[in-house]
Amino acid sequence: REKVEMTKEQRALMKAIVDAYNRHQIPQDVAKKLLQEQYSAEENFLLLTEMATSQVQVLVEFTKNIPGFLSLDREDQIALLKGSTVEAMFLRSAQVFSRKMPNGHTVVLEERIRKSGIPDEFMTPMFNFYKSIGELHMVQEEQAILTAITILMPDRPYVKDHQAVERLQETMLNVLRKLCVLQHPQEQQYFARLLGRLTELRTLSHYHAEMLTSWKMNDHKFTPLLCEIWDVQ
Numbered sequence: 132r133e134k135v136e137m138t139k140e141q142r143a144l145m146k147a148i149v150d151a152y153n154r155h156q157i158p159q160d161v162a163k164k165l166l167q168e169q170y171s172a173e174e175n176f177l178l179l180t181e182m183a184t185s186q187v188q189v190l191v192e193f194t195k196n197i198p199g200f201l202s203l204d205r206e207d208q209i210a211l212l213k214g215s216t217v218e219a220m221f222l223r224s225a226q227v228f229s230r231k232m233p234n235g236h237t238v239v240l241e242e243r244i245r246k247s248g249i250p251d252e253f254m255t256p257m258f259n260f261y262k263s264i265g266e267l268h269m270v271q272e273e274q275a276i277l278t279a280i281t282i283l284m285p286d287r288p289y290v291k292d293h294q295a296v297e298r299l300q301e302t303m304l305n306v307l308r309k310l311c312v313l314q315h316p317q318e319q320q321y322f323a324r325l326l327g328r329l330t331e332l333r334t335l336s337h338y339h340a341e342m343l344t345s346w347k348m349n350d351h352k353f354t355p356l357l358c359e360i361w362d363v364q
């Protein structure tokens with residue numbers, strides 16, 4: 132098999148994405164909060180809306196650092212962000228859930244999330260996704276580039292210049308493909324498995340509006356930003 136090597140440009144691109152990904156982390160870690168105590172459904176819902184609101188802002192900052200993104204048509208930039216924030220939220224949640232934690236913490240975290248107010252019918256698909264992400268043992272470079280690939284999805288609603296987005300995404304996919312070979316040399320199909328998770332992520336994200344509106348509590352209040360970004364209220 133030929134030796135896989137990243138070009139100088141690809142290494143620079145990856146560094147830019149990873150730096151942006153690490154720079155724009157969610158301020159406080161929700162997992163720590165959840166491990167401290169079991170909140171009520173109302174408190175959990177509020178925590179989620181706060182997390183999601185700050186995550187959208189963080190995502191906008193991260194996206195600005197994706198080389199080429201700011202040269203896209205302005206309306207396409209909005210369409211890409213609007214179309215990917217829910218998937219990015221579940222991807223981020225999955226990465227938080229599958230982070231290495233002291234023994235027993237993941238069990239407690241899962242328990243707290245199961246009792247957070249999310250309707251029961253969404254637990255299985257959600258935790259299946261979280262566990263399938265965990266099994267991949269992604270390195271942070273892969274997590275960052277996978278998030279960028281999720282944002283640069285050409286088939287989001289209302290995207291006009293399909294080609295321009297496809298070109299940017301393809302550049303990212305080329306970097307991710309090489310990274311997977313370099314990081315997981317034993318697993319021939321690791322790259323394919325990784326992309327398969329994006330399909331699972333899209334399916335899970337279809338449920339998000341219903342997950343939120345049927346949260347086990349009355350009068351669900353959303354921030355204006357979330358009303359705009361999510362299909363709720």
Ligand SMILES: N#Cc1ccccc1NC(=O)[C@H](C1CCCCC1)n1c(-c2ccc(Cl)cc2)nc2cc(F)c(F)cc21
Binds near residue numbers: 178183228229
């Ligand atoms: N993490 C994280 C994160 C980062 C940015 C934005 C949202 C995030 N997710 C969250 O805060 C929620 C919390 C919010 C309070 C109530 C219990 C879930 N969350 C979700 C979850 C997100 C959405 C929807 Cl509809 C259902 C569930 N899956 C999580 C997995 C984890 F391991 C974890 F710690 C937190 C997680």
